[in-house]
Amino acid sequence: MIMKPRFENLVDAHGGRLLQLARMMLRRGDEAEDVVQDILLKLWQQMPALEPGRELGWMLICTRNACLDLLRRRSRGRALLHLVVDGEPGSDAATDAVCPEAELIAAQRARRLREAIAAMPEPARSLLVLRDIQDIDVATVAELLDLSANQVKVYTFRARRALRQRLEEDSDNERKQEHVA
Amino acid sequence: MNGSRNMLPESEQRRFDADLEAELRVCSDRSLDDPALLADRLLRRELAAMAPAPLPARLRHRLMRRLSPRPVWPLALAASALAALVLALTLRSSPPTPTLTPTPTPDEVQQLGYALAVIGEHTQDGIRRALRHGENALDRPLLEPANLPYLDLIRSALPGPAVPLPNPQEYTR
Numbered sequence A: 001m002i003m004k005p006r007f008e009n010l011v012d013a014h015g016g017r018l019l020q021l022a023r024m025m026l027r028r029g030d031e032a033e034d035v036v037q038d039i040l041l042k043l044w045q046q047m048p049a050l051e052p053g054r055e056l057g058w059m060l061i062c063t064r065n066a067c068l069d070l071l072r073r074r075s076r077g078r079a080l081l082h083l084v085v086d087g088e089p090g091s092d093a094a095t096d097a098v099c100p101e102a103e104l105i106a107a108q109r110a111r112r113l114r115e116a117i118a119a120m121p122e123p124a125r126s127l128l129v130l131r132d133i134q135d136i137d138v139a140t141v142a143e144l145l146d147l148s149a150n151q152v153k154v155y156t157f158r159a160r161r162a163l164r165q166r167l168e169e170d171s172d173n174e175r176k177q178e179h180v181a
Numbered sequence B: 001m002n003g004s005r006n007m008l009p010e011s012e013q014r015r016f017d018a019d020l021e022a023e024l025r026v027c028s029d030r031s032l033d034d035p036a037l038l039a040d041r042l043l044r045r046e047l048a049a050m051a052p053a054p055l056p057a058r059l060r061h062r063l064m065r066r067l068s069p070r071p072v073w074p075l076a077l078a079a080s081a082l083a084a085l086v087l088a089l090t091l092r093s094s095p096p097t098p099t100l101t102p103t104p105t106p107d108e109v110q111q112l113g114y115a116l117a118v119i120g121e122h123t124q125d126g127i128r129r130a131l132r133h134g135e136n137a138l139d140r141p142l143l144e145p146a147n148l149p150y151l152d153l154i155r156s157a158l159p160g161p162a163v164p165l166p167n168p169q170e171y172t173r
Helices: A003-026 A029-049 A055-077 A101-118 A124-133 A138-145 A149-180 B010-027 B035-048 B057-067 B073-093 B106-134 B150-157
Strands: none
Touching (some): A003 A029, A003 A055, A003 A101, A029 A055, A029 B057, A101 A124, A101 A149, A101 B035, A124 A149, A138 A149, A149 B010, B010 B035
16 A cells, blocks of 8 residues: 555654644643644645645645634633643644753743744744745745735745734833832 | 745844844854854754654554554454354253154054044034034035045055054054
8 A cells, every 4th residue: 555655754854743743733742642643634635636746735734724713712712711822732842841051941942932933923933934944945935924025025924023022021020010120 | 045935124124133143153152152043053963862752662563553454354253153142042041852753653544543533523513513403404415524624634644564553442542
């Protein structure tokens, strides 16, 4: 059976990307894993009809749409509940381990980045994850987000700059709080 | 250069073009003298270092387990074990079947003959009594009590040399 090796290759090549995108969007590791599992099971069912080479775009569209659906449901259900960002479940395995001091600083910075990205509006968040973190080509992202190639580039630039300004503001605020303390 | 899908106002278009140019410079290897663009490039590199980890082995295993069809053999094994158990219980609870010997022993033939003689005697007695009481109301039966056929039939069916049937009067209760 030729389907299974192809499927396993896709899971190994792109499963981590999907999980990272879902974690960035949902901020909850358990929900992100459920979403990715559902998408990959759907991929298994749809694979005979999918043109080889177009699977990644298809998976990203499905993952992003599933996350957006979940976020919409969540915001309807918990309109008054302030969602506290919990880095642990949404963090990548690489930064979950207890680190030496230097690595701890890097891990804190990575966590701050993840939280800041997760707080970005769409499509800025998806653009940062797909283009800057995962380095997915412009054409695939353009198709995924229904944008032109130049729009992808410009909106990514703007999203990155907004992220940088937000991070700078956060560290300014922290410095001020430390000064007051 | 208009890469945006919709027509933009002129000022917006200029801003779009400027941002596009800036993005191309940030993504290129050219040196940058603008500190803002340099900071953008550094952030981009930092984000690129957050490349995704592979799918956790636990999740991958869970996924593959859901893909593979469940093996049938455990079900078949369980079904056959259950069937064997039911069969064993049924056989144990049913009454033991008598063992039939192909040739009865003389003692068995004697006991059987006694039983049949007793039955025959009582039956003939019952018929005589019924005839006596219902003589006026009933037609006379075709068979005389003394000529009932089944004793001879049974005697002829028994294998081996004819064993004389005992006289029931010889037995005491």
